[in-house]
Amino acid sequence: LAKTTQPISMDSYEGQEVNITCSHNNIATNDYITWYQQFPSQGPRFIIQGYKTKVTNEVASLFIPADRKSSTLSLPRVSLSDTAVYYCLVGPKGFNKFYFGSGTKLNVKP
Amino acid sequence: EAQVTQNPRYLITVTGKKLTVTCSQNMNHEYMSWYRQDPGLGLRQIYYSMNVEVTDKGDVPEGYKVSRKEKRNFPLILESPSPNQTSLYFCASTVDWSTDTQYFGPGTRLTVL
Numbered sequence: 001l002a003k004t005t006q007p008i009s010m011d012s013y014e015g016q017e018v019n020i021t022c023s024h025n026n027i028a029t030n031d032y033i034t035w036y037q038q039f040p041s042q043g044p045r046f047i048i049q050g051y052k053t054k055v056t057n058e059v060a061s062l063f064i065p066a067d068r069k070s071s072t073l074s075l076p077r078v079s080l081s082d083t084a085v086y087y088c089l090v091g092p093k094g095f096n097k098f099y100f101g102s103g104t105k106l107n108v109k110p
Numbered sequence: 111e112a113q114v115t116q117n118p119r120y121l122i123t124v125t126g127k128k129l130t131v132t133c134s135q136n137m138n139h140e141y142m143s144w145y146r147q148d149p150g151l152g153l154r155q156i157y158y159s160m161n162v163e164v165t166d167k168g169d170v171p172e173g174y175k176v177s178r179k180e181k182r183n184f185p186l187i188l189e190s191p192s193p194n195q196t197s198l199y200f201c202a203s204t205v206d207w208s209t210d211t212q213y214f215g216p217g218t219r220l221t222v223l
Contacts, residue, residue: 043114043200043214044153087152097168098143098212100153 004088009105018075020104022088025069030092033064033071038085038103047086048073075106083108112137114215116201122221123191131186131218133201141204142184143168143212144176146197153200159184191222 005023012018024033032051036044048055050062050071061074075082085103114135123129135142143158145168155168159178173195175187184203188195198219202212 041198041217043202043217044212045214046211049211097158098153098155099169100145102150102152 004090004099004101006086006088006101006104008102009107011107011109012078013109014079015077018078018082018106018108020073020075020086020088020106021070022073022090023070024088024090027068027090028092031068031090032093033062033068034089034091035060035062035073036087036089036100038087040084044087044100078106078108080108080110082106112213114201114203114213116199116215116218118218119216120219122223124223125192126190129188129191129220131188131199131201131220133184133186133215134182135184135201135203135213136182137203137205137213138181139203139205139213140181142178143202144174144184144186145200145202146170146195147200147217148197156186156199191220193222196220196222 034049035047037047038044048060048062050064052064055062063072085105087100087103117132140161144156145153147153154170156174157168157176159165162178162181165176165178178184198217200217201215204212
């Protein structure tokens with residue numbers, strides 16, 4: 001599995017767009033990039049997954065440059081309820097093991 | 111409602127006293143997994159199961175056992191718990207091994223004295 005590097009923490013204010021970058025220099029050709037969100041005392045929740053370029057759903061957007069060595073999770077107009085830890089995972093579909101790492105703790109302030 | 115349930119949610123026990131944390135899902139998922147979460151270490155995978163009677167070790171399997179006798183249940187067994195197994199445990203399931211979207215249970219906070 002490709003090793004990932006994320007900032008330990010980030011601060012933002014309500015209504016701002018937040019971009020969390022994940023570095024994965026050793027990403028393999030068949031690896032996908034998946035992001036999860038975890039609120040305190042809850043299990044992680046799937047947010048978005050992508051392979052290349054841009055993916056958007058009702059919650060977030062995921063930007064992946066051509067070299068795929070990094071990815072950026074974009075949360076539009078965050079609210080206090082977006083305060084959580086965000087995990088970037090990289091691995092091939094169907095791989096049995098999942099490596100969450102320590103994630104990025106996002107703190108949204110009023 | 112589609113969900114993953116865990117019991118108990120909180121448990122305080124003593125060293126060496128065998129315990130089982132149950133995990134059940136009602137989504138007919140084939141793949142199930144156990145994680146532990148510790149401050150500063152993120153989530154680490156303990157064991158996973160690709161289907162009934164098929165289990166394998168994750169990154170931190172020492173001190174744990176699992177079984178998968180039926181599709182919906184995946185209990186985590188600590189035969190002789192030790193204080194270093196004090197942690198927050200999560201069970202997760204997904205449709206099958208080819209899908210990355212895991213659904214997590216609410217967590218079990220275990221304290222071993």
